[in-house]
Amino acid sequence: MARALIHVPPTAKRGEVIEIKTLISHVMETGYRIGVTGEPIPRDIIDDFVCTYNGEEVFRATLFPAIAANPFITFYTVATESGTLTFAWTDLHGATQVQSAPITVE
């Protein structure tokens, strides 16, 4: 769907609260703008973002048209065990982009 950037610390101490930054390139067209032909430009937004840590959901966001283009979301989670963080963005048409990042917990 688009290019996504994720920043997860590669290593963390057990129990440490880590900051995760995500950015995905997307127009986030609101559906309220009028195009050059006078027709409204159809809405095209990512409306769901979810982060799972070894399969367990740790963060979920529902996005509305008031989120700026190229949605940038920063949040936190507790580093519990080594594994994979998986990020999934879903748009209004149901297309999902999944990306993951490994983490090593000492």
Add this chain to the structure above:
Amino acid sequence: MRHSRRQILQAAGAIAGDIGLLRLTVRPAAATPEMMQDAVRSAIGEAPVQKGKVKLDLPPLVENGNSVPCTVTVESPMTKDDFVKAIHIFNEKNPQPNVISVKLGPRAGRAAFSTRIRLADSQTVTAIAEMSDGTCWSDDIYVIVTLAACIEEPK
């Protein structure tokens, strides 16, 4: 056929009224504070909202409403018994009152997140946090926007 002054004025008024109606139907109506209250109620139910515990960070003066950095932090130990369930952001004057709704749990460790939002006008932005015990806490901030989002034409 001659028209009286009254007839002409009536006709002019009717045309002006039509234009007003047309404008209303073509332009998306901005959300109102009442719409925001409805959105708040549909998100959190009937729980009373108290001020405090939540910190909403937005620049008080925004040059470009298309991308406004926004951070919400909630005071909470984030333990198994006492954590923040959800955080919602609402606005008064964008076409839609909702901005973002976030679901959290004890696994988050810290009840905070940041994003970038669009603001169509100078307005009050509200953040509401739902706690695991069912209480709701809020913070709001009035933001002045000099260049509004949603009005510019695409290139």
